[in-house]
Amino acid sequence: MQPPPQPPPRSGPPPGPPDVALSTGAVARHLGVSPNTLRSWERRYAIGPARREGGRHRRWSPQDIARLELMCRLTAQGVPPAEAARAALDAAPAARAASGAPHPAPGGPGPLRLGEVRPECRGLARAAVRLDAPSVAELLDTALAEHGLVTAWEEIIAPTLHAVGRTWASAGERYVEVEHLLSWHVSAAMHRLRPPPAAPHPAAPPVLLACVPDELHSLPIEALAAALGERGLPVRMFGAALPARALRDAVRRTGPRAVVLWSQTRTTADAALARSVADIEWGLRGARGRPALLLAGPGWGAGAPQPRAERLFGLRSGLEVIAALAADAAPTNGAGRAGPAAYGS
Incomplete structure (x- = not known):
């Protein structure tokens, strides 16, 4: 069983924040964190969306997402979350955008080159590069529950594993820890899947x-x-x-x-x-x-x-x-x- 061929990685800077307001779930997939993490950050550090629909549904603007990306990048570098949130809230995304400098993407030593992939794949890659084990586990469980094992493997998990493998193979020892963490969590997520009850003919050859x-x-x-x-x-x-x-x-x-x-x-x-x-x-x-x-x-x-x-x-x-x-x-x-x-x- 050979994983499906992957498209070649695109060159150039990583994509910036989306241009439209997004839901909490969509932002979580974009950043590679869990929706619960975003809600926790909003409660603890007041780093929430400026816009809500009907007073209840959160809608995250590009400026909101830029602050979250900065917070993710800072926490990946070891900055405590409370301090990272204060720095992100004090930053001026509009000024950074006006300067023409590419917006930094979250994720430790640098983002993975993934090419044209699903948003869930990009989010999983970012969480893995940050070594954010809780988010990796939650994103994997969500992908398996929403898309099923086969689609999740072929369109989300395998492309991310391929990207990690390509990166560490071309960068010496860098990213080996990312591959090990991601592989362990992929294996654990598949082991958590519960098979149906035994078939009526348990003596069938395996x-x-x-x-x-x-x-x-x-x-x-x-x-x-x-x-x-x-x-x-x-x-x-x-x-x-x-x-x-x-x-x-x-x-x-x-x-x-x-x-x-x-x-x-x-x-x-x-x-x-x-x-x-x-x-x-x-x-x-x-x-x-x-x-x-x-x-x-x-x-x-x-x-x-x-x-x-x-x-x-x-x-x-x-x-x-x-x-x-x-x-x-x-x-x-x-x-x-x-x-x-x-x-x-």
Whole structure:
């Protein structure tokens, strides 16, 4: 399962505050903080919007948002919130704009270059760069609740992870802490998703998910495991860097309907291991089973898949392939379960 390709980052200064008055939720997404944080700042430090509709609904103007951006930048640099709020309230956004200088964006050592992305993605990136763990957790939970796991992964979470990875890869050790914090919270958010009650047939063969040996990047198959759980499909998740012998033993012990092997880089992809997993059989003579082997991740390259294997590309399409495997009632080629050849590989 390979994350969808991302558009190239745009050059130039980061975008300034929006030109229209926004709701509290929209401002929170823009800044990468939670709506509760904005309300708390308004109560404690009087750094609220100047305009309300009907006396109740807050509408944040560009000047209001500029003050909040300055407060976010100052708190990211270690300034206490009360002092940062006073400085932001005393500042003159109009004078800064008239000077022609680009407005500073919140976020520690500098903003991530994201290109054309959803506002939720930009807000999540800003919160991650600030190392604002509570906001990262809340923004992830909100994205998953509002958009569902697949859309949240493909349009919000994965683009942010790609941007962090590109930045630290080109900037030495900078931003490594951002990637670690964001990755941990993404994993935790997916673990918080509650699968539906067990299906009526708990003995149905599971889908086995594992990274190849030496592969430590497991977030994409964690997303796949959560998505399969949402559909009520049984899953056995073994995570990062599963040793080859342990992988083969797990396949023999569980008799899975499919095995998904994730490889992030060419250096970890192991064609010999893939072939050995595809050759594993179990059961009585004359009625042996064999798993469908699904190779996921960019490490496997763009060439033809291994014999008796199929490639997965993206969470959404990979989920559909596995769901079809679970529901398929095609002839089993004498192997007790349909082999990968029945699914277009």
